[in-house]
Amino acid sequence: MVSAPKEQLHRSCGNFIEERLSRIQKNIASLQEALASESKSSAGDKHETGRAMIQLEREKLGNQLAEVQLLQERFNKVPMHRNSNFVGLGSLVYTSKHHYYIGISAGEIKVNGESFYAIAPDTPVGKLLMGKTVGEEVVFNGSEFRITEIG
The missing domain is CATH 1.10.287 (Helix Hairpins)
Structure with missing residues (x-):
């Protein structure tokens, strides 16, 4: 689903x-x-x-x-039905700082009052997130955040 x-x-x-x-x-x-x-x-x-x-x-x-x-x-090529324990193309990634949609770089998109950043997997943040799992921490530009959910 x-x-x-x-x-x-x-x-x-x-x-x-x-x-x-x-x-x-x-x-x-x-x-x-x-x-x-x-x-x-x-x-x-x-x-x-x-x-x-x-x-x-x-x-x-x-x-x-x-x-x-x-x-x-x-x-x-971005799959709509990607449910996985690790971040990949088509993942919805919730972190302690920001939320990301791994697909293409399209900037900030608001959904139901929440901000999501549509990013490509080959962007700096995308590269850091790819393959990670819930609970892992990522450091980007000196800012540390934890992956809390992958959808």
Whole structure:
């Protein structure tokens, strides 16, 4: 059985990716329009500079799109039904300081008034938590905390 907070966190992470993807796609479409209108102009050097700037922006957005697609691929591998005695991908980790959802880095997410940090397993805190069990202590940036529950 999947816990309600885990389900909400998983859904929030999915929404986070979809929103980023949508925003990038809109920006790409907007640049395509700008490029088309620049093509109609023939103002010499100014025209070429405008086209070059649009091309650079398009390359940046293309890189961002590739990053989000990779993030989406990683997120699709996060199991919804992970119940284990040790922290792994898809775990909900309660500690004496903060609560974490091991999936993708999506920042702080509030569920039922509680704060959870959606983090990837390859982040500094994620690396420290992976493989740990209830009762183990972790030290991060000089702050010590204990794992109290894994869901």
